[in-house]
Amino acid sequence: xxxxxxxxxxxxxxxxxxxxxxxxxxxxxxxxxxxxxxxxxxxxxxxxxxxxxxxxxxxxxxxxxxxxxxxxxxxxxxxxxxxxxxxxxxxxxxxxxxxxxxxxxxxxxxxxxxxxxxxxxxxxxxxxxxxxxxxxxxxxxxxxxxxxxxx
Amino acid sequence: xxxxxxxxxxxxxxxxxxxxxxxxxxxxxxxxxxxxxxxxxxxxxxxxxxxxxxxxxxxxxxxxxxxxxxxxxxxxxxxxxxxxxxxxxxxxxxxxxxxxxxxxxxxxxxxxxxxxxxxxxxxxxxxxxxxxxxxxxxxxxxxxxxxxxxx
DNA sequence: TTTTCTGCAAATGCTTTGCATGGGA
DNA sequence: TCCCATGCAAAGCATTTGCAGAAAA
Numbered sequence: 001x002x003x004x005x006x007x008x009x010x011x012x013x014x015x016x017x018x019x020x021x022x023x024x025x026x027x028x029x030x031x032x033x034x035x036x037x038x039x040x041x042x043x044x045x046x047x048x049x050x051x052x053x054x055x056x057x058x059x060x061x062x063x064x065x066x067x068x069x070x071x072x073x074x075x076x077x078x079x080x081x082x083x084x085x086x087x088x089x090x091x092x093x094x095x096x097x098x099x100x101x102x103x104x105x106x107x108x109x110x111x112x113x114x115x116x117x118x119x120x121x122x123x124x125x126x127x128x129x130x131x132x133x134x135x136x137x138x139x140x141x142x143x144x145x146x147x148x149x150x151x
Numbered sequence: 152x153x154x155x156x157x158x159x160x161x162x163x164x165x166x167x168x169x170x171x172x173x174x175x176x177x178x179x180x181x182x183x184x185x186x187x188x189x190x191x192x193x194x195x196x197x198x199x200x201x202x203x204x205x206x207x208x209x210x211x212x213x214x215x216x217x218x219x220x221x222x223x224x225x226x227x228x229x230x231x232x233x234x235x236x237x238x239x240x241x242x243x244x245x246x247x248x249x250x251x252x253x254x255x256x257x258x259x260x261x262x263x264x265x266x267x268x269x270x271x272x273x274x275x276x277x278x279x280x281x282x283x284x285x286x287x288x289x290x291x292x293x294x295x296x297x298x299x300x301x302x
Numbered sequence: 303t304t305t306t307c308t309g310c311a312a313a314t315g316c317t318t319t320g321c322a323t324g325g326g327a
Numbered sequence: 328t329c330c331c332a333t334g335c336a337a338a339g340c341a342t343t344t345g346c347a348g349a350a351a352a
Contacts, residue, residue: 024326024331045317060334065317067332081232085342086316100280111278119270123289127262129251132291138274140283175306175351196341211309216342218307236317237341 010037010092014076021074031055032067036077036091042099042108044086082108082137096120096134102142109142161188161243165227172225182206183218187228187242193250193259195237233259233288247271247285253293260293 011033015025023029035043035051043051049064068089071077077091082101088108096116100109120131162184166176174180186194186202194202200215219240222228228242233252239259247267251260271282 022331026326026332028333058334061316062318062335063333069318079234081234083230083232098274100274100278102280103283109278109280111274111280113270113274113277115270115273119264119266120289122266123249123251123262123264126264127251127260128294129253129260129262129289130292130297131289132254134290135286135288137286137288138271138280138282139285141281143279146281173306177307177351179308209309212341213310213343214308220343 007038007092014071014091017074017076018070023070028052028056028059028063029067032064033091036068036071036089038092040092040110042080042088042090044088046086048089080135096136098136098138100142101137101139102145103139104141104145107142158189158243165222165242168225168227169221174221179203179207179210179214180218183215184242187219187222187240189243191243191261193231193239193241195239197237199240231286233290247287249287249289251293252288252290253296254290255292255296258293 014033014037015030018025018029031052032048035048041047045061045064045068048068049059049061052059052064068077068079071091072079072089076094077089078094080088080090080099082088082099093110098111098113098116100111101107102109116134116136120134123129124131165184165188166181169176169180182203183199186199192198196212196215196219199219200210200212203210203215219228219230222242223230223240228240229244231239231241231250233239233250235257244261249262249264249267251262252258253260267285267287271285274280275282
């Protein structure tokens, strides 16, 4: 459930950036930041809403969308879409990494590969494109699902 | 407007696969296959619909969606989403390649990099993940947009 | 002739927006 | 106190579905 070595540090960083942008730190936002900074499963808005409802019975999906939208704008969460019609949010790894999407169990695993930088550099040199950010998604079967017969 | 060396061959391949799957080749489908096999700009459903209307005034978006959905199911087009809320379709390069998405002019450039295979292999070895397909999207500025002042 | 496809309209599902109330700073 | 945030409901959009008529094979 953590994946990130420093979820607390991540949360504090997000709070800091929100304050810098003149945003208020409400209990709802604090709870959402906590979930985002600790989760490494790339939750959807609905997932976040379900978690949030445990502490705030009357909270709404709209608030979730507003907050993650805000965090996306200030660069503290990544909005990801793996082609299943709904966005997912990554708030704990704001640096380049690879996603391994298991087509069977639907899990999304993060992989840190140093060679991303080499690959990116080579690409820039060959094409003249200036890379600002990247999405590297590999779809396939995770180790656990490779042994299972039925695909 | 081509990008693919063999648009005709691509179209024939798609027709063949559709026939193999017991699908009928209608004039509308033929026109759509032609557009898809020749275009390298990753058109959206709306884009395809606009093109198609030139020849079929009464055609509908639903038909476009049904046909690209069919082609996707038989593996002849890739459905792509670059985070702008609408899907794009790639029917002329059914092999691994990199997308360079310009955040300014919104153009999507294809880049063929031999090192994709090395990168993918290294990833499999390190993580035990079996890669079936991949999405490698780089967001940034294309050569033409790098000189422009206003971002 | 049979079965699939087309295209209109309605429905769906995720996300955004408007606005009155509530709560940080 | 002054705004910003919340949360409800309604709207917005891309995509899907239902179905009657049209058209491949």
